[in-house]
Amino acid sequence: MSDRTHVVVIGGTSGIGRHFAQSCAERGHDVVITGRSEDRTKSVAHEIGGRTRGLALDLADPERIVAALADVQRVDQLVLSALDRDYNTVREYRPADAIRLLTVKLTGYTAVLHALAPRMTDDSAAVLLGGLASHRPYPGSTTVTTANGGISALVRTLAVELSPIRVNALHPSIVSDTPFWSDKPAAREAAQTRALTKRPVTMQDCTEAITFLLENRAINGVNLNIDGGDVLI
Numbered sequence: 001m002s003d004r005t006h007v008v009v010i011g012g013t014s015g016i017g018r019h020f021a022q023s024c025a026e027r028g029h030d031v032v033i034t035g036r037s038e039d040r041t042k043s044v045a046h047e048i049g050g051r052t053r054g055l056a057l058d059l060a061d062p063e064r065i066v067a068a069l070a071d072v073q074r075v076d077q078l079v080l081s082a083l084d085r086d087y088n089t090v091r092e093y094r095p096a097d098a099i100r101l102l103t104v105k106l107t108g109y110t111a112v113l114h115a116l117a118p119r120m121t122d123d124s125a126a127v128l129l130g131g132l133a134s135h136r137p138y139p140g141s142t143t144v145t146t147a148n149g150g151i152s153a154l155v156r157t158l159a160v161e162l163s164p165i166r167v168n169a170l171h172p173s174i175v176s177d178t179p180f181w182s183d184k185p186a187a188r189e190a191a192q193t194r195a196l197t198k199r200p201v202t203m204q205d206c207t208e209a210i211t212f213l214l215e216n217r218a219i220n221g222v223n224l225n226i227d228g229g230d231v232l233i
Contacts, residue, residue, distance in 0.1 A: 005029040006074040010057065010112055011082025013037075013044045015178040016129065019203040020079055020210050025050035032072055034082070059108025060084070060100050066115045075116050077214045078126040080109045085180070087140040098143040105147040106154060117162055125166040125214045128155055130223070132173040135231050152223045159221035166220040168213040173227035176200035195228030 005024070012021040012033025024031045025048050033048070034057035035041035041054035057068045059082050086101040088094055109128055120126075130151035137145045151169050158167040174181050174191035177200075181188055192200045209226050213219055225231055 004051070005076045006032075007077045008032045008034075008072060008075050008079070008116065010034050010059070010078070010080045010109075011129075012079075013041055013054075015081070015180065016172070016175060016203055016206045016210075017079065017081035018044065018048070020081070020207045021052065022048050023207050023211070024077075025052045029077075034068075059104040059112070062103065062107050062111040065108065065111040069112070069115045072116060073119060075120045076124050078113070078116060078120070078124070079129070079210060079214075080112060080126065081129040082108070083129070086143045088143045089140050090142055093142075101143045102147055102150070106150045109151075110154065110158075113158060113162065113167075117165065120162075120165050122164045123217075125168070126158070126162075127210050127213045128158075128167070128169040130169050130171040132171055132225060132227050132230065134171060135225070136173075155223060156221050166217070168219055168222045168224065170206065170209055170213060171223060171225045171227075172206055173201050173225075173230050175203055175206060177202050191230065192228075194230045194233065196230075196232060197228035199228060201226055201228060 007024045007029045009017045009021040011017040013035035021031050021033050031052040032055060033045055034055045036058045038056035041056055045052045045054035084101045084104050086097045088098055128151050130148040133141045133145045134148035134152055155167055155169040174187055176188045188200060205226060
């Protein structure tokens, strides 16, 4: 078996997941990325290059996750960064949209760990991606805030149940250079103004934080905010 690090990035076709997968490929790791579309996922894997391959996986259909990941033989590092966006208020509630997001982030993430835990070792680690909406709700964030709060709780029970595999979570504020936020200058500027560092959070910041959570063997069951000090005020 290869001595290279084997990395799986769930939701690795764009944003933070893709940025982290790219950094792993550049370090010579074996990388598997997943996305909902088989063609797009394989295309992105080719663009990332190195030892990267793509698998189609839809976390909104958790019953099929085990079969979709059957070809993954070894997992040293697992990053769960897949997400759905849902602008949903209580007064104009759309249950179907809420169910999809909560299924992706909570049931889907757990189902992935169920499928891959047998292929992880005592030295393996996983990082789940949540978000700062769990601490800072905004109009329309009803489901997003609930999902990110659920990630905070989920990471603790996963760390207990999967021990000695380590499980942590990263909760970024607005990540200014992701595709979703890059064309929303007002939101980016507001987040930068609130941050005590007076600088935006970037995908590089997130990749470095994910790497820390995966590689530091004393870090376990931790929910790490990456927000420049936003939540302090």
